[in-house]
Amino acid sequence: MALDLHRKYIERKQESSPLIPIKDIINSKYYLDPLQLLGERDFNEPREISESEVGTPVQEFFRDAVVLITGGTGFMGKVLTEKLLRSCPHIKHIYLLIRSKKNKNVDQRLEDIFEDRLFKRLKHEVPKYYHKISAIAGDCGLAGLGLSVSSRNTLINEVNIVFHGAATVRFDEHIRTAMNINVSGIREMISLCRKITNLKVLAHISTAFSNCTRLYVEEKFYDNSVNYKDILELISTKDDQTLQDMTNSIIGNYPNTYTFTKSLAEDVIRNEGQGLPMFVFRPSVVIATYREPVRGWIDNVYGPTGIIVGVGTGILHTYFGNFETVTDIIPVDIVVNALICSSKEVATIKADEIPIYTCSSSKQVPIKWNEFIEMNKQHGMYWPTIRAVWYYSFWPTNNPYLYAILNLFCHIIPGYILDTLAVMSGQKPILLNIYKKLHKVRDTLAYFVRGEWTFVNDRILRLWDTLDSQDRELFNFDVRQISWEYFSQAHCLGLRVYLVKDDIHTLPNARKKWERLHAAHIVVKTLTIIFLLWLVWLPVSMIFKHVI
Template sequence: MSHAAETLRLMREDGEIKWCPVENSKIVDFYKNKNVLVTGGTGFLGKLLVEKLLRACPDVDNVYVVVRSKRGEEAHLRMDKLFADPIFGPLTKLFPKFVHKISVMKGDASLPDLGLSPADRATIIEKVNVFFHVAATVRFDEKMTVATAINVRGTRDLLQIAAKCKNLEAFVHVSTAYTNCNQKEICEAFYKPPIRADELIEMVEKTPEKIVLDETVRLIGDWPNTYTFTKAVAEDAVRVYGKGLPVCVVRPAVVIATYKEPLRSWIDNLYGATGIVVGAGTGLLKTMHCDSSKTAELVPGDYVINHMIAASYQTAIEKPKEIPIYNYVSSVENHHTWRDFMHQCSTWGEELPTIRCVWYYTLTMNRFYYVHVLYRIFLHYLPALLMDLGMILARKPPMMMKIYKKITKFESVISHFSTNEWKFHNTNTQDLWNSLTKADRKMFPFSMKELSWDEYYKTHTLGLRQYVVKDDISTLPQAMVKWRRFYIANKAIKTIFYIVILYLVYSFLSRLL
């Protein structure tokens, strides 16, 4: 069976979502009649979390989702549109009336007290048992003012609300494995923050924005961007304001498409590793500043969610005196590199190209920055200039240089994580997995040790094609014809290039001799 046939079989396989029986699941029993609050519910992880809670824990009482208005679209309307996403398909078939368990709360993590109304705050204090604080700005180059408001103040303010809750049982703060990326070895512990949470909030709120922006580079110091910096400071807010509360911190690494739940290889964004695959697969991204021998610290989205739910249960049951931290990474138990990642993606993806591709897959991962810059000039900018010139002559608006400026910005902000690696410890995460019953492991799988990367990558690129590029599988025959043409053209250009180089070398040596 060809790779393409195997991939299509897996994507179409009946019963892909194995509805495990809930008998003997302690986690499912724990969530009976519980009220849960989720921030960031319209984001990638937030959607997966809401879906899994309602599918795996059908007896949960209410799921309150804090949603902000966006581009003039009200919170309730945004949530209604959310349910049209393919990932809610299996849930809709199982529980057609699941929407009745969801309560939308209008809010905004960038505002004081998350922009919640007094009535909604009172409801939270009176009813909510479990918090999942997922909301964050994940833009690496976000303005310090915005990143601080959302990532730091939002965390502090939600913890202050949680502290007033009458029946609080667990609070899960979703951080990132790279909060302490200024260290080379990262344990499951709090580290000294670059600045105290309250100090940063006060400074940003009382200092003119222009001064804050001008001082950003000096302020973040050893941290590569405002995202990791503010997430590190947010953990200080958790340490201070979570003291005495049933709080835990989950630090996922680079989150990629789902493994199996609720759909194989589902994702809805182009962040991080996903952007690399889509950019290379469409023929736009031809060079990447990346050390292919370095660890690719990747974790599937559905496994992250299962880990978060298990961590909430453990926190509620054990009521730890010290705030537990879980590094959710892959390298400790299931190591693979960026070379492995791109090799698997290309192996399984080349037989399923997208009709939207503009050239054949030719990505080169360059360890040395200045070599990468030369590649960027000759493989990105010069072709873009020629194509834009052709568009201008055809009286069409030029666009390729704009596209490559965005690509350059994208690959520049993630190069820090593709050219460095860290030694992570994840003892707490392994202990959490080992503590679960057989039923809970079946319902909420998250052990990276038991994940098969070979199995994962069989459908990964097709998932990106279908859910991110929005390219229906019916276009495959046309895409294959286009792909073969690009392949032949690419081979011809390479051959001509090598002939020219050999001729120049021959001419040079002839003159010397």
């Protein structure tokens, strides 16, 4: 009810003015509680689950199951872990394969994972979750997954279900590192799973862009132009610099080492995974949560998220790309629910061939880049961050000459000026460095902003139709029901709270700062227009004087 009133109020104000005065929002009796919008007021009360209580078909599939998750410290891995612990009450145990990092052992890293606000709902609803989760030291980039003998034996004797999500997702990763983790990692996992005594299913999390050299991608394996064994042999005989110099010739038509190695990983599965109860799961561009455990949660700036954050903080003002193309984005909780249900189906049906499930949205609920950004602008204006450096102003273009001009006046010149002022005031200059990083990100994303892909996702749609009503409620992944308007309502607020780490208590001051930045923006824009008019008038006036 509060959300409907808030929406009607916003719509009424938008009819009269494109910019709603901040004071009107703050003083409105329909002003919405941010935590209510994010869903942090809607947690269920904790309750004891009896062992005799029968769950839904999907919940029963995980009864007494021991699950191994690789990539559990990553974005999707965290959501998967949270969902299994919260929604599968009879699950026996979850092992997270974690490597030591930054002077922290795996147990310390496990504790750090659960400090994330993502797990706030789990801790409230299932307060005794902690005895069902533990870490196992390992590394998917090493031989044998970096497992000790005792850890390997534990997994072989206990595990039933494996979710292999470990991967390096950096587009510009060195070819050796990408091959070791993304290709050798799945080979090692297949080798381990062949020894597991009671394996029900092995899920390999790939990407819909593993075949991005094709604009129409079906749920099937495609032949690759190179053999993964040849590439593995090559990286074992060359030094890092030589491989770096050879990378473009190695990856061929692929835009980066990430998509190239994920494609080779699927070749590994087709050639070495036969006979195992396994499947390939291909999500498209995974973005923030749609509904659960809270709305708008995310912990990285990959893909369109980086653009939204840059624009919302007043750092990014222009971008080079075709924003009229459809972007295939999918919320992470939709992805995880589909992954969980797919694992149950594969284990139950036991198909003769290794099936591929694609989780995408563009065929059912397509949205263009510019539409997505505009929706986020409309709703995000009400949740400015105290860390904003300038007011919202964004002019994307696919004209290289116009982009060069906009980049000069909107990024480079202001960057030099503000960094100089920072040095004069004794602060560290950071803006130009940020723009250098943004330009690097722009180059890596250019391929995906320009193109438009069609991903066939028939298996996911058919799977949804087989679920009963309770599983549909618990594990919603019907992409046909996605509303990008609903998603955008909480997206920027979620980025503010969960990613930028800007507490909601700063909202009043952030809104005051936002109004000051808006005033400054108008002044600068007015002065710029006057200056440009003067530049035009100067030669014209000289011509008039010469003629007269």
